[in-house]
Amino acid sequence: MGFIQQGPQLAHPLHHDRVLRGWLQHNLDAAAHAALLPDLQALADYALQAYARRQGTPRREPQLTQWDAWGRRVDRIALTPAWEEGAALTAAHGLLWAGHAADARGMQRAAQFARVYLYHVASEFYTCPLAMTDGAATALKASGDATLLQRALPRFLSRDAATLWLSGQWMTETSGGSDVSRSEVEAHQDASGQWRLHGRKWFTSAIIGEAALTLARPSGAGAGNDALGMFYVETHATDGAWQLGLRIQRLKDKLGTRELPTAEIELDGLAATPVGEPRHGVRRIAPMLNITRTWNAICALASMRRALALALDYATRREAFGALLIDKPLHRDTLAGLNAEFEAAFALGFGVARLLGEVEAGLADAETQAVWRILTPLAKLWTGKLAVRITSECLEACGGAGYIEDTGLPQLLRDAQVYPIWEGTTNVLALDTLRALGGDDLSPFATWLQRQWPQEIPGATTMQAALAAAAQWLLPASRERALLEAGARGMALTLARCAAATLLARQAQTAAVLGDLRAAASLRRFLGHGLLRLNASSAADCAAILAQD
Numbered sequence: 001m002g003f004i005q006q007g008p009q010l011a012h013p014l015h016h017d018r019v020l021r022g023w024l025q026h027n028l029d030a031a032a033h034a035a036l037l038p039d040l041q042a043l044a045d046y047a048l049q050a051y052a053r054r055q056g057t058p059r060r061e062p063q064l065t066q067w068d069a070w071g072r073r074v075d076r077i078a079l080t081p082a083w084e085e086g087a088a089l090t091a092a093h094g095l096l097w098a099g100h101a102a103d104a105r106g107m108q109r110a111a112q113f114a115r116v117y118l119y120h121v122a123s124e125f126y127t128c129p130l131a132m133t134d135g136a137a138t139a140l141k142a143s144g145d146a147t148l149l150q151r152a153l154p155r156f157l158s159r160d161a162a163t164l165w166l167s168g169q170w171m172t173e174t175s176g177g178s179d180v181s182r183s184e185v186e187a188h189q190d191a192s193g194q195w196r197l198h199g200r201k202w203f204t205s206a207i208i209g210e211a212a213l214t215l216a217r218p219s220g221a222g223a224g225n226d227a228l229g230m231f232y233v234e235t236h237a238t239d240g241a242w243q244l245g246l247r248i249q250r251l252k253d254k255l256g257t258r259e260l261p262t263a264e265i266e267l268d269g270l271a272a273t274p275v276g277e278p279r280h281g282v283r284r285i286a287p288m289l290n291i292t293r294t295w296n297a298i299c300a301l302a303s304m305r306r307a308l309a310l311a312l313d314y315a316t317r318r319e320a321f322g323a324l325l326i327d328k329p330l331h332r333d334t335l336a337g338l339n340a341e342f343e344a345a346f347a348l349g350f351g352v353a354r355l356l357g358e359v360e361a362g363l364a365d366a367e368t369q370a371v372w373r374i375l376t377p378l379a380k381l382w383t384g385k386l387a388v389r390i391t392s393e394c395l396e397a398c399g400g401a402g403y404i405e406d407t408g409l410p411q412l413l414r415d416a417q418v419y420p421i422w423e424g425t426t427n428v429l430a431l432d433t434l435r436a437l438g439g440d441d442l443s444p445f446a447t448w449l450q451r452q453w454p455q456e457i458p459g460a461t462t463m464q465a466a467l468a469a470a471a472q473w474l475l476p477a478s479r480e481r482a483l484l485e486a487g488a489r490g491m492a493l494t495l496a497r498c499a500a501a502t503l504l505a506r507q508a509q510t511a512a513v514l515g516d517l518r519a520a521a522s523l524r525r526f527l528g529h530g531l532l533r534l535n536a537s538s539a540a541d542c543a544a545i546l547a548q549d
């Protein structure tokens with residue numbers, strides 16, 4: 001037999017992730033760190049076992065059975081083994097409840113998202129319904145609806161798998177995924193006063209939840225997003241059957257996240273409870289979006305990290321042109337560049353998680369709350385794009401093997417393509433950044449970032465120059481909406497890179513005190529890739545470029 005190449009091996013996801021370990025060491029106090037470690041260890045061990053278990057075995061997918069043998073409509077969904085294990089892991093290791101625990105330092109979200117980061121890839125996107133459940137818990141808390149809180153919150157945040165409930169987030173309709181104001185699902189009250197929903201939801205990301213938050217238009221309420229109400233529904237009756245008026249029409253045939261049972265559902269009288277007055281639905285559901293967008297960012301980081309870990313390991317096993325790939329200057333440099341981008345993205349994603357915890361714990365002043373609101377869409381949009389790029393590069397780093405299905409590598413790329421799409425596309429998030437900025441003055445955000453940059457770490461002037469260019473662009477652009485929107489993506493990417501550089505600089509400084517100069521090296525490389533991404537064409541150039549006749 002000829003030469004057989006050894007495939008990449010997955011290093012222990014906790015022990016061999018210096019970025020995660022460094023961040024936790026510098027951000028958590030010793031007691032919090034020690035309390036968290038057993039859960040991280042267990043989840044990383046699980047990830048390692050799941051990786052080994054799935055090598056060479058075909059991936060399983062959920063199966064929908066709509067009718068039983070006797071013609072009864074059952075809409076039964078058989079899940080994959082990883083999904084069957086999800087509830088027990090969630091309850092045991094605090095994937096949901098830990099984010100809502102009381103913490104005097106406001107670190108509960110950072111501790112939760114460290115768990116999510118280690119679990120995500122092995123979970124096969126079971127993290128999607130977890131994200132939505134976390135978002136639903138947060139939106140219900142914001143509503144202050146005592147009856148619903150009493151009913152749903154203990155179940156959403158249960159520490160016991162037997163009583164854990166998951167929630168969906170039913171927003172997308174055929175009329176609009178981004179423009180929710182066009183939603184057509186109607187809500188009306190029957191003779192007994194019970195609200196009931198009618199219409200079709202086109203993408204319900206994980207239909208397995210026992211509950212959901214959804215938007216619907218009360219009959220006669222008129223058009224637009226303000227006329228939508230937010231409703232709470234329960235999907236199953238006490239006997240375990242689907243509620244009357246809820247049918248699963250089919251599971252979606254998707255490019256990736258194929259273990260996730262995304263469904264198209266028909267509502268024909270499903271009982272629903274309005275959360276507060278049934279209007280201002282988008283405003284009411286917005287707290288949920290900011291939570292799921294944070295999950296999206298952390299899960300994008302997890303996918304990047306998995307791809308980078310495999311590509312790095314492969315480089316230590318694959319020989320070409322007389323040397324291991326890891327000793328080839330160009331390959332080495334390519335991997336170093338990707339890792340530096342990842343490390344900056346990690347600093348931003350976990351920086352947002354930490355700020356979220358501080359905001360929720362009531363520790364953030366108004367300025368910090370405003371910064372957190374801006375950083376959330378920035379983290380989501382930039383990590384989403386970066387996950388696609390990094391997973392693609394890591395496949396390429398494994399050569400032809402990276403393109404072969406049963407190496408497991410193509411799935412990383414296919415799955416990563418969801419991050420820039422769901423929970424708001426890159427452009428929708430760029431426009432949300434404008435909404436969060438709330439005007440033409442970048443200086444409060446810029447001042448906050450400048451204050452964060454540690455004096456001892458070089459690079460502040462590069463960051464300040466990029467911010468100054470963004471501010472200079474924003475001021476006149478704000479007077480012309482079309483110009484502002486056209487440049488929103490470039491500006492959002494610039495701001496995301498400035499924020500990531502700043503948070504990485506903080507990490508570099510605390511690591512350097514302990515003699516660890518690796519984060520500083522990543523920062524130098526990241527700054528070398530540049531921070532400025534302002535690049536919109538003029539309206540005239542766009543017209544010329546797009547003209548086809």
Ligand code: MFK
Pocket residue numbers: 125127128131132169171172177178179180181205225280282283286287289290292293295296299421422423424425428432435
């Ligand atoms: C593994 C990781 C798992 C991640 C979970 C995956 C789950 C996937 C499931 C899905 O993909 S569900 C579909 C997700 N859909 C979206 O994310 C919708 C994308 N569209 C938007 O985000 C639009 O910006 C949005 C519909 C929210 C608003 O568009 P509009 O109609 O132009 O809204 P408008 O009038 O600007 O804002 C309405 C109100 O909401 C305003 O408040 P007021 O009424 O008080 O003025 C806004 O300030 C507020 N708002 C909007 N976005 C907000 C927000 N408030 C806080 N945070 C935000 N992000």
